Amino acid sequence: MNTLVEELAAICGAQYVSDKMVDRICHTRDCGPTPGGIPAVVVRPRTTEQVSEIVKLANRVKTPIFIWGRSTTFIGHGIREGCILMALDLMNKIEKMDFENQVVTVETGAIWHAVDVELGKHGWELAAPGPGGLFVCTIGGSVAYNAVPHGLLEYGMTGDGVVALEVVLPNGDVIHTGSMGNRAAGGLSFERYANGPDLAGLFIGACGVFGVITKVSFKIHRKPEKECFAFYGFDSIDVAVDAAHALQRRNAPTHLVGLFGGPKPTGVAGDAFLHIVIRDSAASAAERLAATHAICSGFNGIRHDETATEKYWVNHMYSWLRNTPPEVYYSDRPYTCPEAAMFMPTQKVKDAIRYLFDYEKEHAEEFSRYGIRIKAYDVYFSRNAAFLWIDTLYPELDAEAWKYGVQMRADYSEHLFREYASPGGILAPLAPHIMPKLEGGFDFLHFLKNQMDPNHILNPGVLMLGE
Amino acid sequence: MPDKQRSIDRVKDIVYQCNRCAHCFDLSWLGEWNKCPAYRYGAFESYTGRGRFFIARALVDGAMDYDAEIAARVFACTECRACAEHCFKYLRTTDIYAAMKEDLAARGLVPEKLAAGLADEGGLGQYHNVYQAPHAERLAWLPDRARVDKPAQVVFFVGCTSSYARQNMALDTYNLLTKFGVDFTVLSDEWCCGHPYLSAGETEKARASIEHNIEAIKKVGATQIVFNCPGCQRAFRDDWRQLTGQAAPLAAMHVVELLADWVTRGKIGVQRFRPKTIVTYHDPCVLGRWMGIYDAPRDLIKAIPGLSLVEMPRNRRDAYCCGAGGMIRYDFEGMANLAGAERIAEAQSVGAEMVLSACPACVMQLQQSRQRAKSRMKVMDITELLEQQLVPLIKG
Numbered sequence: 042m043n044t045l046v047e048e049l050a051a052i053c054g055a056q057y058v059s060d061k062m063v064d065r066i067c068h069t070r071d072c073g074p075t076p077g078g079i080p081a082v083v084v085r086p087r088t089t090e091q092v093s094e095i096v097k098l099a100n101r102v103k104t105p106i107f108i109w110g111r112s113t114t115f116i117g118h119g120i121r122e123g124c125i126l127m128a129l130d131l132m133n134k135i136e137k138m139d140f141e142n143q144v145v146t147v148e149t150g151a152i153w154h155a156v157d158v159e160l161g162k163h164g165w166e167l168a169a170p171g172p173g174g175l176f177v178c179t180i181g182g183s184v185a186y187n188a189v190p191h192g193l194l195e196y197g198m199t200g201d202g203v204v205a206l207e208v209v210l211p212n213g214d215v216i217h218t219g220s221m222g223n224r225a226a227g228g229l230s231f232e233r234y235a236n237g238p239d240l241a242g243l244f245i246g247a248c249g250v251f252g253v254i255t256k257v258s259f260k261i262h263r264k265p266e267k268e269c270f271a272f273y274g275f276d277s278i279d280v281a282v283d284a285a286h287a288l289q290r291r292n293a294p295t296h297l298v299g300l301f302g303g304p305k306p307t308g309v310a311g312d313a314f315l316h317i318v319i320r321d322s323a324a325s326a327a328e329r330l331a332a333t334h335a336i337c338s339g340f341n342g343i344r345h346d347e348t349a350t351e352k353y354w355v356n357h358m359y360s361w362l363r364n365t366p367p368e369v370y371y372s373d374r375p376y377t378c379p380e381a382a383m384f385m386p387t388q389k390v391k392d393a394i395r396y397l398f399d400y401e402k403e404h405a406e407e408f409s410r411y412g413i414r415i416k417a418y419d420v421y422f423s424r425n426a427a428f429l430w431i432d433t434l435y436p437e438l439d440a441e442a443w444k445y446g447v448q449m450r451a452d453y454s455e456h457l458f459r460e461y462a463s464p465g466g467i468l469a470p471l472a473p474h475i476m477p478k479l480e481g482g483f484d485f486l487h488f489l490k491n492q493m494d495p496n497h498i499l500n501p502g503v504l505m506l507g508e
Numbered sequence: 509m510p511d512k513q514r515s516i517d518r519v520k521d522i523v524y525q526c527n528r529c530a531h532c533f534d535l536s537w538l539g540e541w542n543k544c545p546a547y548r549y550g551a552f553e554s555y556t557g558r559g560r561f562f563i564a565r566a567l568v569d570g571a572m573d574y575d576a577e578i579a580a581r582v583f584a585c586t587e588c589r590a591c592a593e594h595c596f597k598y599l600r601t602t603d604i605y606a607a608m609k610e611d612l613a614a615r616g617l618v619p620e621k622l623a624a625g626l627a628d629e630g631g632l633g634q635y636h637n638v639y640q641a642p643h644a645e646r647l648a649w650l651p652d653r654a655r656v657d658k659p660a661q662v663v664f665f666v667g668c669t670s671s672y673a674r675q676n677m678a679l680d681t682y683n684l685l686t687k688f689g690v691d692f693t694v695l696s697d698e699w700c701c702g703h704p705y706l707s708a709g710e711t712e713k714a715r716a717s718i719e720h721n722i723e724a725i726k727k728v729g730a731t732q733i734v735f736n737c738p739g740c741q742r743a744f745r746d747d748w749r750q751l752t753g754q755a756a757p758l759a760a761m762h763v764v765e766l767l768a769d770w771v772t773r774g775k776i777g778v779q780r781f782r783p784k785t786i787v788t789y790h791d792p793c794v795l796g797r798w799m800g801i802y803d804a805p806r807d808l809i810k811a812i813p814g815l816s817l818v819e820m821p822r823n824r825r826d827a828y829c830c831g832a833g834g835m836i837r838y839d840f841e842g843m844a845n846l847a848g849a850e851r852i853a854e855a856q857s858v859g860a861e862m863v864l865s866a867c868p869a870c871v872m873q874l875q876q877s878r879q880r881a882k883s884r885m886k887v888m889d890i891t892e893l894l895e896q897q898l899v900p901l902i903k904g
Contacts, residue, residue: 059552063577067553067562072528083552111530128553133540154536176537177530368598377527437524 045102049084049125052094057085057131068107068126073115074379074437074447075470078122080107087131089207089215089255096253097213099125099498106498108249110150110182113174115380119469119502129181132255135159142231144204146258149181154357156180160261168202168260175357181254186466187246189382189428191357192318193421195295198465200245205230207256208244211494216240221258230258243489248468249500250507251493267326269319270350271333273342274311279391281313284340285422286387288317292424293332295320296354298362301394302418303432306364309345316350316362362419377437378416379450380430381471383462387427390420393457397431400453411435411442413449428465472505515607516567522599523564532557532591532601538821544591545829546584548850549843554581557591557601564604567611574608579617582608584840586847587707588793588829609709618708619839626708633713636699637668638835646698649675650682660693663730663758665721665744667737668700669868677868680891681736681763687900688776692734695724701740706747707835715751718743722756732759734766736891738795738867745799762795764866767894768804771811777899781814788820788860789890790851790874791827792867805866805890812897818858820851828854830865832873848877855885862886864893 049058059065060082068083070076081104086092099106107120109128120126132148135156139145140163147156153171160166172178172188183190187200196202205221216222218240219233233241244252275281278301285299296318300306306314315337319329337344353361360370385393397418401408416432431453435446447470454474458464464475476483483505490497490506497507516523533556535541542548546555553559560581566572585605592601612618618626625640626632636643647656649671664685670678685692702717722744725733735741745760770776789809795801802824809817822828831837831847852874855863863878863885865871871889878887 056551061554061577062572063563063575063581064552064554066566066572067556067559069562070528085551111533112528113530131551135540152534152536152540155534155538155540158537158539174529177533367596438521 045104045125046082048098049082049095052098053084053086053091057087059083065126068109068112068128069120071112071114071116071118072378073117073470074377074435074443075117075119077118077120078124080120080126081123083126083128085128085131089209092127092209092253092255093213093215095125095127096209096211096498100212100496103496105501107500108185108253110179110185111152111174111177113178113182114186114466114468115378116466116468117470118500121501127253129179129255133179136256138163138165138261139230140165140261142229143261144230144258145261146230146256147180149255149257150179152176153178153180153183161264164264165261166264168262169196169199172199173359180257180259184245184257185247185249185254186468189421189465191354192296192320193423193428194289194297195320197424200242202260203241203245203257204233204260205258206241206244206254208252208254210252211496211499215255219258246466248466248503250490250503251499253499265320265322265326267321267323268354269326269330270347270354271317271319271330271337272345272347272350273315273317273337274309274345275313275315275340275342276311278313278394280340281315282387282390284337284342285315285420285427287336287340288315288333289387289422289425291332291336293329293336294318297422299390299420299422299427300362300417301390301420302397303415304363306349306362308364310343315342316353318350318354359417377446378432378434379446380432381450381454381464382428382430382466383457383464384423384426384428385457385462387422387425389461390427390429392460393429393462394418396456397453404449407445411439411445413442413446429462467504469503472503476505514567515610516564516604519603519607520568522604523561523568525597525599526558526561526565527597528558528561529596530558531594531596535822535826538826541822542828542850543594543826545586545588545831545843545847546581549840549846550581550584555584557595560585560605560608561601564608567608574612574615574617576617578608579612579619582612583619583622583834584836584843586793586829586831586833586836588833589797590793590829593797593825606706606709609707610711611709613709621838622708622835625835625838626704626710626713632700632704637672638700638704639668639672641672646671647694647696649678650694651679655692655694656696657728658693659729660691661730662690662692662732662734663725663728664692664694665701665733665735665740666694666698667735667740667868669872670736671698674868674872674889677736677871677889677891680889680895681734683895684763684767684891684898685734687898688770690734693728693730695721695728697724701737701743702747703739703743704835711751714743714747718748718751718756722748722758725758730758732761734761734763736763736866736868736889738762738792738799738801739869742794742798762801762804762866764804764808764890765801767898768807771898772807775901777901778811778813779897779899781812781897784814784816785861786816786818786859787862787864788818788855788858789823790820790830790855790863790865790870791824792865792870793827793829793833795866796827797825805864808890808894809864812893818860820854820858822854830870830873830877832867832869844873845877845880848873849881852877852881852883852885856883860885862888864888864890866890
């Protein structure tokens with residue numbers, strides 16, 4: 042046993058530390074195509090104090106830490122060979138369900154949907170229904186990555202639901218943001234924008250480069266009285282985007298999804314599609330649904346049976362967006378996805394989809410040779426913008442196809458980020474395509490990283506910070 | 509470099525399909541509940557479905573080679589199939605574990621106690637049962653020797669646990685079949701069903717064991733086999749097909765399927781259970797997730813007046829393994845105990861006064877776990893209950 046393992050064991054207990062290859066190999070890659078290095082050791086702290094001690098130790102021995110929640114992103118962590126892999130899965134308790142102040146406080150490794158289920162027993166829910174991986178992803182990881190949740194249009198980004206954070210800084214100090222920061226007043230979580238600057242904002246979407254989120258206080262609200270659904274097909278993508286834009290302006294949907302590429306929904310007519318979810322009181326939901334029908338009809342939308350929309354929303358299975366049961370949809374896709382996802386102005390979706398279709402045509406020969414398939418060009422619409430998912434698939438058994446898939450992602454990321462798009466989650470592989478474009482902003486992030494983490498301990502290389 | 513003869517290479521297309529989505533970890537739709545007993549026990553991700561796929565991928569890619577640490581992760585699997593049940597891509601995760609077990613067995617890396625228990629000398633190979641008891645005592649529980657090897661339509665395949673460790677379960681099933689006039693026999697030369705061999709990666713030995721039993725059954729002219737052990741049933745119903753590519757030439761049915769059919773069709777009567785009792789039902793992994801039999805035992809319980817069935821939070825396809833599967837008790841006793849304790853606690857949490865199951869191994873495991881927990885809850889095999897409560901209809 043080496044010294045690092047012994048010191049980690051002294052902090053957490055020997056059973057929570059492993060330097061066995063069989064354990065380390067399991068922490069090298071997320072759901073995306075890009076493998077990272079193999080960590081030197083895996084450690085599983087159970088308390089904030091242990092996280093703090095691990096960070097201090099890493100500084101002492103100058104060994105980087107990579108933070109691991111459930112690793113359900115599609116981009117790639119960029120884990121460094123020989124690092125300390127800190128898995129936060131054991132920190133998964135619900136600390137407090139505060140219905141009076143409409144906040145739940147959980148440890149970072151709590152699973153999103155599991156927390157929602159516990160709140161649901163009391164008639165409440167998290168202020169956002171969670172990202173695509175909600176059945177398995179951690180709340181801390183979703184906040185660190187600022188994942189795009191279902192219900193984006195009404196509920197906003199994951200970060201919008203954050204009230205307060207507990208964070209272990211790169212030097213091992215522990216801080217609390219927002220009203221939680223006032224320790225003399227008991228550190229109550231009820232307001233994010235209290236006690237000066239919005240410190241939580243520094244850590245939301247930062248992918249762990251500025252601190253380890255160990256606790257999250259998140260907004261909660263009562264479950265709405267009514268959920269209703271609509272599903273429309275349109276003759277063209279441009280018209281569907283215009284309809285979506287009108288729905289955004291009317292603020293009618295809670296959740297609005299556009300399908301603009303990939304397989305068409307089974308058994309329905311149209312070239313582009315909108316799924317609409319509305320959640321509200323019964324009276325307001327009816328009013329919003331009427332407005333939705335009026336807008337979609339005005340754009341010559343063809344109304345389809347909304348059962349697929351409901352199944353998608355209730356089961357949280359994307360396959361239903363295409364009116365297909367998951368066992369058919371997913372089992373037919375033995376591929377890995379080099380995903381890129383990005384925000385853009387709503388009207389720019391038309392240009393982006395045209396560009397992607399042109400890219401497919403120009404590269405038809407390579408697509409055929411490498412078995413590249415388009416799973417989806419889907420859009421989650423926010424209050425005033427669009428979040429486009431470019432889900433391409435490649436057969437992972439073919440090393441050349443893998444290279445092509447990754448290059449393809451680089452191509453369209455580079456193009457779209459240069460034209461009008463900005464990515465949501467970035468992590469390591471997308472960073473070269475966006476961070477240098479931020480110019481002074483990137484310089485400032487470098488400055489912050491170097492000041493806060495001079496030894497480049499936390500997630501170095503992620504966001505191209507702390508090389 | 510990878511050895512071309514390895515079983516893992518034959519299933520590498522499945523290995524490469526894993527999306528690493530982690531749906532094999534939790535039952536988050538029920539709250540913070542565990543899904544995988546091995547993960548709960550081993551704690552590191554290498555014990556999960558995703559972890560084993562990471563390892564399998566490293567094996568296929570030549571980044572790792574089989575060793576005792578890999579063996580520990582693979583043989584700690586209870587074969588509960590919870591990971592496969594909820595796999596986002598519907599992958600046959602257990603095919604990967606089976607391939608790894610075959611490779612580990614070929615390299616002599618089966619954990620020590622399991623290897624000894626299944627050895628040709630002094631183990632399963634010699635005694636044809638997992639309890640290393642004399643073969644001649646297999647039918648010691650039998651009240652009527654005239655049943656042995658007689659020509660009949662139905663064979664009652666008793667299985668090792670009922671034959672040696674829980675003989676009351678053998679007797680209960682025997683009595684049920686007798687009471688309802690089934691034309692059945694039992695075999696003098698019944699061997700272990702072969703299921704334990706599969707858990708140890710000894711595929712050829714499993715095939716030979718099933719083949720021996722099929723030949724013995726053919727001799728009595730039976731066309732149907734009735735089981736009270738889901739593991740034995742699976743060996744005939746599914747494993748034989750997997751091993752040979754052909755269906756076994758016999759219908760293989762669990763006794764609860766048979767009885768549920770009769771009860772729902774009104775062919776047999778049901779007596780009130782006294783006193784009124786709250787019961788819960790533990791789905792055996794093999795009966796439930798492996799073979800899809802969830803309703804028959806519940807239909808039977810619900811048909812008995814005086815019993816009130818309450819479900820545990822983890823039930824049906826979400827049921828938590830009791831720790832009896834995969835022969836893990838041989839080398840991972842602590843894990844088996846942990847899983848059993850957790851399941852008993854879960855049954856208690858819903859106010860059950862009695863836990864029922866439909867598998868001798870599960871019942872034995874839950875009974876031992878109940879004792880360790882000093883719980884007053886009763887644990888019974890469903891055949892014992894049915895033997896008491898089901899009665900022939902009185903004609904006229």
